[in-house]
Amino acid sequence: xxxxxxxxxxxxxxxxxxxxxxxxxxxxxxxxxxxxxxxxxxxxxxxxxxxxxxxxxxxxxxxxxxxxxxxxxxxxxxxxxxxxxxxxxxxxxxxxxxxxxxxxxxxxxxxxxxxxxxxxxxxxxxxxxxxxxxxxxxx
Amino acid sequence: xxxxxxxxxxxxxxxxxxxxxxxxxxxxxxxxxxxxxxxxxxxxxxxxxxxxxxxxxxxxxxxxxxxxxxxxxxxxxxxxxxxxxxxxxxxxxxxxxxxxxxxxxxxxxxxxxx
Numbered sequence: 437x438x439x440x441x442x443x444x445x446x447x448x449x450x451x452x453x454x455x456x457x458x459x460x461x462x463x464x465x466x467x468x469x470x471x472x473x474x475x476x477x478x479x480x481x482x483x484x485x486x487x488x489x490x491x492x493x494x495x496x497x498x499x500x501x502x503x504x505x506x507x508x509x510x511x512x513x514x515x516x517x518x519x520x521x522x523x524x525x526x527x528x529x530x531x532x533x534x535x536x537x538x539x540x541x542x543x544x545x546x547x548x549x550x551x552x553x554x555x556x557x558x559x560x561x562x563x564x565x566x567x568x569x570x571x572x573x574x575x
Numbered sequence: 576x577x578x579x580x581x582x583x584x585x586x587x588x589x590x591x592x593x594x595x596x597x598x599x600x601x602x603x604x605x606x607x608x609x610x611x612x613x614x615x616x617x618x619x620x621x622x623x624x625x626x627x628x629x630x631x632x633x634x635x636x637x638x639x640x641x642x643x644x645x646x647x648x649x650x651x652x653x654x655x656x657x658x659x660x661x662x663x664x665x666x667x668x669x670x671x672x673x674x675x676x677x678x679x680x681x682x683x684x685x686x687x688x689x
Contacts, residue, residue, distance in 0.1 A: 451598050473627040473658035476594070480629040484597035540637060543630040543666055550665045 437506035438465055446487045446497040446516075454479055454501060465505055471572055474551035475512060478568050481544040482514050482523060490518025490564070505572065512568045521564055522557045523548065578606055586682050587615045592624040595632030604635035608642060616648025619681040623654025628662055640672060649685040653678050 442457050444450035455476060462472045483499065491497055502513040523545060548555060554569040576599035577592040587610055591603055610618065620636070622628070636652075643650040651673040655663055663669045675681040 448598050451596060455594060455596065469658055470661065473662070476596070476627045477629045477662065480596040480631070484629075484631065540630060540634045543633060547630060547662075547665065 437504060439502065439504045441500060441502040444483075444499050444501065446491060446499060446518075448484065448487055450487075450499075451480060451483050454483060458503075461503055461505075467505075467510070468573065471510060471570055474570060475510065477547055478551050479512060479514070481548055482566060482568075485523055485544065486514070486516045486518060486521070486564075490516055490521055492519060508572055508574060510570045510572050514564075514566045514568075516564050517562050518564060520559050523566065524555060524557060576602060578603065580606070580610070582615070583682065584686065585615075586617045586619060586686050588619045588621060588678065588682065590621045590624060594626050595628040595635070597629060597631040600629070600631035600635045603632065604638055607635065607639040611639065611642045611646060611648065616643050616646045617685045618643060618648065618650045619678060619685055620650070620652050621654045621678055621681075622652060622659050623656070625654070625659055627658055630666075633666055633668060636668075636672070649673075651675055651681040651685050653681045 440461060442454060444454060458472070458475055458479065461467075462475075467475070479501065483501075486499060497517060500513075500515040502515075504511040504513075548568070552568045552570050556567045558565050576594065579590040579592065581588045581590075589607065589610070591599075593599065595603055607618070618639070620639075640650055653675045655669075655674050673684060675684060
């Protein structure tokens with residue numbers, strides 16, 4: 437089992453640091469391209485949501501991101517101490533065909549569901565904990 | 576994110592490089608808006624050198640598309656392949672934009688008057 441973790445501050449710019457770290461993790465463990473892009477997009481959706489909406493106090497907070505790879509499974513865990521927030525509790529995207537009417541609101545959640553095999557959210561004490569699981573084909 | 580913009584006659588080709596995510600989408604969107612509002616509203620966006628695009632990036636594309644429409648311009652995308660194509664398909668965005676197989680195709684399509 438390969439495990440790594442990273443702590444970031446609640447600033448959008450930190451997402452670039454996470455993305456670089458994910459690229460290094462992927463290089464080291466040879467993640468298939470679709471798993472890598474899925475992980476990148478998933479983390480971007482989750483982290484940008486947390487950073488933008490989880491804190492009502494404008495203060496500095498730490499967000500923990502953990503990656504675990506083993507037994508054909510990649511698990512990403514994101515833990516924050518913001519307001520209780522289940523990212524899956526958001527309405528689905530409006531699939532209307534008109535460019536000007538298309539709502540992008542639920543696209544992030546749609547991506548999370550489409551890019552991961554399993555998603556689990558729990559509130560533990562004062563923390564939100566989100567776990568994303570993706571099967572990784574043997575290679 | 577690097578953004579390479581080239582002009583040929585009345586068509587501007589915008590080529591972002593790297594990733595279009597929550598952080599880079601803002602600059603990407605701002606540059607596109609600037610371009611379109613300055614009158615350069617026949618635009619080709621070449622995504623061939625993008626590793627992935629998140630919902631923030633799709634939002635920026637959508638806004639650019641609306642702005643182009645409002646100014647009676649034209650927008651086409653090329654380089655939609657591999658992982659980027661997969662994300663477009665997942666988002667059901669493939670039918671929202673004019674997507675061409677090559678940059679030249681795109682340039683020809685946005686250059687032509689309706």
